[in-house]
Amino acid sequence: MPIISSISNPCIQQVKKLLSSAGEREKQGLMVLEGDHVCGEFLRQTGLHFEQFFYTEKFVSTQAFSKFSAEKNGIMVSEKVLKAISDSKTPSGMAAVAKIPKQLAQENYSFCFALDRVQDPGNVGTIIRTAAAFGVSAIFLSSGCADVWSPKVLRSAQGGHFYLNLFPNFDLRKLPKVFRGKIFTTDTKGVSVFQTDLSGPVCFLLGNEGGGISSAIKKMATKTLSIPLQNNFESLNVGIAAGIFCAEKTKKIPIKIRQV
Numbered sequence: 001m002p003i004i005s006s007i008s009n010p011c012i013q014q015v016k017k018l019l020s021s022a023g024e025r026e027k028q029g030l031m032v033l034e035g036d037h038v039c040g041e042f043l044r045q046t047g048l049h050f051e052q053f054f055y056t057e058k059f060v061s062t063q064a065f066s067k068f069s070a071e072k073n074g075i076m077v078s079e080k081v082l083k084a085i086s087d088s089k090t091p092s093g094m095a096a097v098a099k100i101p102k103q104l105a106q107e108n109y110s111f112c113f114a115l116d117r118v119q120d121p122g123n124v125g126t127i128i129r130t131a132a133a134f135g136v137s138a139i140f141l142s143s144g145c146a147d148v149w150s151p152k153v154l155r156s157a158q159g160g161h162f163y164l165n166l167f168p169n170f171d172l173r174k175l176p177k178v179f180r181g182k183i184f185t186t187d188t189k190g191v192s193v194f195q196t197d198l199s200g201p202v203c204f205l206l207g208n209e210g211g212g213i214s215s216a217i218k219k220m221a222t223k224t225l226s227i228p229l230q231n232n233f234e235s236l237n238v239g240i241a242a243g244i245f246c247a248e249k250t251k252k253i254p255i256k257i258r259q260v
Helices: 011-019 022-028 036-046 063-068 079-083 121-133 151-157 173-180 239-251
Strands: 030-034 052-055 074-076 094-099 111-116 138-141 164-165 183-192 202-208 223-226
Touching: 011 022, 011 030, 011 052, 011 079, 022 030, 030 151, 036 063, 036 079, 052 063, 063 094, 079 183, 111 121, 111 173, 111 239, 121 138, 121 151, 121 173, 121 239, 138 173, 202 223, 202 239
Parallel strands: 052 074, 111 138, 111 202, 138 164, 183 202, 183 223
Antiparallel strands: 030 094, 052 094
């Protein structure tokens, strides 16, 4: 099989555009996935196929390659080219271009998050990964949040994207129209989450790393919650906070063991 060894190849240049530009991803409805775990989760959960599947000669000899043997749009590339279309420092041997799954907002979500201008890709990815692990139904992200389909967010979430509904650039003022339940904002002066009834449909509203939640969005809240801290710590990383809220919400729910 011929190997693409030039970064100047038009196909490779197009992938690089998708990697670097949120506008290009939105325009084409495509994203770039990296690594056999994230790529495998995409195939397993969406039922879709890759638009393009790039891999190195070395990757063919690995056990992971067998998971993608049914993909018809495979393109072998040199190590240099794979590095050029990878956002990670140490590429795992494969990458893929895939369609961004389309989702429609419903009105029966039992557990969700809303993010107000959470800008750090690592934080957004961690929240998505944690939310997926705890059975969250949906995440609504305001404009100003990190692009959920960016390489850094996808890598941080480790396949979590494909287990819940994601709504980027969502006007959070319209949240009550698509979510019927209790909406909790967060603040250091709020009521302890450990002393709050979290039964029934719940949405946790998390704010910007530095500025918190905007005043206009706070007005929608049923109640403001806090996480009690010791040793004079004022706050936690927003991704860590999301994990605590998830654990508290689901602590009485039986764990479902996933069959692989």
